[in-house]
Amino acid sequence: MLRNSRTERLVALVLVAPFLAIYLLAFVYPTVQMFRISFTDAPLIGEGRWVGFDNYLRLDNDPMFRRAVWNTAYFVLMTVVPGTLIALLVALGVSRLKGRFQAIVLALFFLPYILPVSVVYLIWDWTLNFQFGIAMHVLDWLGISRVPVFKSRVWFLPAVAGVTIWWTAGFSILLFLAGLRSIPAEIYEAAALDNSTRWTTFRRITWPLLWPITSLVLTIQLILQLKIFDQVYLFSIGGRPNDNMVLVYYVFQKAFQQNQGGRAAAVAVTLFVLVVVVSVLQFQLLRFAERRRR
Amino acid sequence: MNAMAAQRWNLWGGIITALTLVWAILWAFPLYWGVISSLKPDDEVVRPYIELWPETPTLENYIDALTTTQIGTWYINSVVVAVGVTVITIFISMLCGYAISQLRFPGRIALWWLILASFMVPTSALIINHFVLVANLGLLNSWAGIMLPQLIHPVIVIVYKQFFDQVPKDFREAAVMDNASEFGILFKVYMPMNWGVTTALSIVCFIWTWNAFLWPFLSVTRTEMMTITVGITQVNDAFGVYYARQLSAAVLAGLPVALAYLFFQRRVTEAITLSAGIKG
Numbered sequence: 109m110l111r112n113s114r115t116e117r118l119v120a121l122v123l124v125a126p127f128l129a130i131y132l133l134a135f136v137y138p139t140v141q142m143f144r145i146s147f148t149d150a151p152l153i154g155e156g157r158w159v160g161f162d163n164y165l166r167l168d169n170d171p172m173f174r175r176a177v178w179n180t181a182y183f184v185l186m187t188v189v190p191g192t193l194i195a196l197l198v199a200l201g202v203s204r205l206k207g208r209f210q211a212i213v214l215a216l217f218f219l220p221y222i223l224p225v226s227v228v229y230l231i232w233d234w235t236l237n238f239q240f241g242i243a244m245h246v247l248d249w250l251g252i253s254r255v256p257v258f259k260s261r262v263w264f265l266p267a268v269a270g271v272t273i274w275w276t277a278g279f280s281i282l283l284f285l286a287g288l289r290s291i292p293a294e295i296y297e298a299a300a301l302d303n304s305t306r307w308t309t310f311r312r313i314t315w316p317l318l319w320p321i322t323s324l325v326l327t328i329q330l331i332l333q334l335k336i337f338d339q340v341y342l343f344s345i346g347g348r349p350n351d352n353m354v355l356v357y358y359v360f361q362k363a364f365q366q367n368q369g370g371r372a373a374a375v376a377v378t379l380f381v382l383v384v385v386v387s388v389l390q391f392q393l394l395r396f397a398e399r400r401r402r
Numbered sequence: 403m404n405a406m407a408a409q410r411w412n413l414w415g416g417i418i419t420a421l422t423l424v425w426a427i428l429w430a431f432p433l434y435w436g437v438i439s440s441l442k443p444d445d446e447v448v449r450p451y452i453e454l455w456p457e458t459p460t461l462e463n464y465i466d467a468l469t470t471t472q473i474g475t476w477y478i479n480s481v482v483v484a485v486g487v488t489v490i491t492i493f494i495s496m497l498c499g500y501a502i503s504q505l506r507f508p509g510r511i512a513l514w515w516l517i518l519a520s521f522m523v524p525t526s527a528l529i530i531n532h533f534v535l536v537a538n539l540g541l542l543n544s545w546a547g548i549m550l551p552q553l554i555h556p557v558i559v560i561v562y563k564q565f566f567d568q569v570p571k572d573f574r575e576a577a578v579m580d581n582a583s584e585f586g587i588l589f590k591v592y593m594p595m596n597w598g599v600t601t602a603l604s605i606v607c608f609i610w611t612w613n614a615f616l617w618p619f620l621s622v623t624r625t626e627m628m629t630i631t632v633g634i635t636q637v638n639d640a641f642g643v644y645y646a647r648q649l650s651a652a653v654l655a656g657l658p659v660a661l662a663y664l665f666f667q668r669r670v671t672e673a674i675t676l677s678a679g680i681k682g
Contacts, residue, residue: 113506119584120507127498127559128513135520135554138531145531152530153537201422204415213422215667216430222663222670223656224613224631230652231436234645240448242435274429279674286675306414328678335526338615342635356526356616363530364620376527387522 142380146373152363156370163374172350173375176358179265183336183354186269187276188329195277195325199284200314214285221278229342232271233258258343261351268339268352275339276332280325287321288314327390331383355379440464440649447646463650473651475626476633480658482545483618483629484611487552488604495555496600499562500588504574514563517556525551529620536621543627548618552611557677558603565599566592602673605666609659630655 146163150156167173202214220228236243238256247254257267291314299309337356344352349361355375363372439447440463442456467473501507502514525532532551533542541547569592577587593600618629619636628636634651663670 116505116584117507120501120505120510123497123501123505123588124507124513127494130494130550130553131517131520134532134535134551135523135528138528138535138551139523141531141534142528153534198422198425201418201425204419205422211667213426215664216426218671219430219433219660219663222609222613222659224659225615226631226635227652227656229635230648231432234439234649235432235435237645240450240645242452245450245452274432279678282671282674283678324678331522331524335524337526345635356529359527359529360620363533369530369534372530376530380524380527383524383527384522 142373142376145370146377148370150369150373151367152369152372154369159370163371164378166371167374167378172353173358175350176353176355176375179352180334180336180354183265183269183340184330184333186266187272187333188326190269191273191277191329192280192322192325194273195280196284196318196322198277199281199288200310202281203285203288214281217281218278220275223275225275225338226342228271228275229339232274233343236267259347261348264343264347264352268343271343272333272336272339276329280329283321283325284318287318291317323390323393327386327393331386331390334379334383334386436649437653440646440653442646444644444646463644463646464654466644466647467651467654471651472626472628472633473630473654476628476630477654479545479548479627480612480629480631483548483552484608486545487549487611488607490549491553491555491558491607492600492604494553495558496562496593497588499559500566500592502559503563503566504592505584517559520554520556521560525554526616529616532617533620541621543622543624545627547621548627548629551617552614555607555610558607561599561603561676562596565596569595598669599673599676601666602669602676605662605669606673606677609662609670612659 145156147158147160148156149159149162198217202210202217205213235241236257238244238254238259244254255263257263295313295317296309299313304312335356336354337360340352340354340357341349341360349357353361356379359372359376359379361372362368362375438454438456441459441461442453443458443460443462446453446457498517502510502517528551536542536547536550539547539550541550573591573595574587577591582590612629613631614629615631619632622628622632625633625636634648634655
């Protein structure tokens with residue numbers, strides 16, 4: 109190198125500085141603060157006294173926290189695996205189509221994913237509207253009695269889960285399609301020559317070769333759905349949010365509606381740790397899978 | 403393969419294609435239904451039967467939404483915030499990605515790991531401290547306040563770093579020989595080679611920011627500072643029970659991102675696969 113390394117260092121510093129400054133301010137600092145105030149009884153804005161692990165110990169006997177954990181788990185159960193399976197099926201169907209036709213069909217499945225959550229909310233709130241929703245006309249026609257979906261305790265989370273799958277499947281479909289495209293056509297041709305059935309071809313070729321993508325989609329979905337808030341909040345407007353409490357909603361309620369910053373932070377740390385653990389597991393899992401493939 | 407088996411194979415293939423098609427139409431139907439309902443006059447919207455096409459199509463709801471709510475202001479807020487976040491994020495992430503990829507400096511590896519690690523941190527857990535930070539800076543209810551926590555997209559740095567890694571080292575060395583400045587090399591050599599990825603990332607960054615809900619919802623309490631995604635859900639009394647009007651507001655809110663996707667379909671899907679592939 110002709111350039112001396114001091115200039116290079118200086119240039120690097122100038123280039124990295126803007127990102128680093130914002131990163132430290134808007135990311136590292138809030139993360140550190142979150143941990144710190146979770147050990148205090150601080151309100152939302154302002155300082156509190158040090159209370160040690162008190163906020164965490166309280167969570168153990170907090171029925172609302174338990175409900176939040178339980179509902180989040182229930183929601184994850186209803187979205188992650190079913191959503192991934194639906195996306196896989198759609199991707200298998202779409203991958204058979206060709207050219208422009210494929211692009212159009214893919215766009216039909218993908219469009220919801222590109223929309224803001226509030227638009228998704230308004231569309232489904234209308235579609236499932238108890239009085240005028242088109243889905244209720246269909247129920248009438250089938251002879252099933254109408255359900256006030258988002259006002260019913262039983263149906264609320266399953267319905268929000270359904271809407272969430274509809275909203276986010278496009279993303280998983282895209283990843284599956286990319287995965288399917290990377291499987292060489294010769295393998296399928298060989299299978300066709302062997303007279304193997306569609307199901308055997310899928311089970312012996314497609315599924316194993318697609319597994320890295322499937323596990324990626326599953327973990328991305330898992331992390332995404334653990335953080336559920338927007339849809340639950342929106343569909344609860346005018347309803348009873350406490351029945352449908354989920355983790356991020358609980359952070360929001362404690363901090364912004366009950367002004368208990370410290371206790372809210374303890375919930376946030378719990379979520380934080382949960383997501384980091386899942387991510388690390390995912391990372392290890394993928395590395396393991398990678399090594400096995402080599 | 404014998405003839406009968408081939409026939410069976412094709413028959414099943416046809417059925418699967420047909421099912422896919424029907425499914426796609428059903429899947430997109432709520433979108434269609436939302437748009438169609440927004441084009442119906444009030445009395446048609448609440449008719450107790452299904453009409454797949456408005457009897458008297460009207461833009462009345464759109465005009466109502468535009469004139470009786472602050473939707474215009476929300477639009478401006480959304481555009482300013484989304485464009486601002488996109489420009490700043492792309493710029494700072496590109497600089498940082500370039501430095502990590504091409505320059506040698508102390509702390510380089512540490513910075514790279516920090517960025518990789520931050521990938522797993524759920525920003526929704528940080529809402530409390532983002533709020534405290536932005537409040538202390540006096541930025542609640544301001545464009546800058548909505549933007550600040552959204553400027554962190556580690557994934558964009560990662561994608562840039564990987565793209566710059568692929569540029570052969572000869573380019574840089576040749577430019578250095580020519581006595582080009584470091585900034586000259588970045589903007590005249592590396593940037594033009596990566597226009598594709600820059601446009602792709604810009605479009606998805608714009609879409610992400612436009613669609614953001616949780617943070618804009620928390621940091622803004624004054625209706626005239628809301629972004630459109632928050633505004634259309636918060637000001638219900640302005641709509642009353644006029645479903646069609648609310649739906650027309652939803653169509654207006656979704657239009658920019660839907661159009662961005664339809665125009666740049668390939669770029670959008672490319673950027674989204676890129677940003678996900680990295681998670682592995």
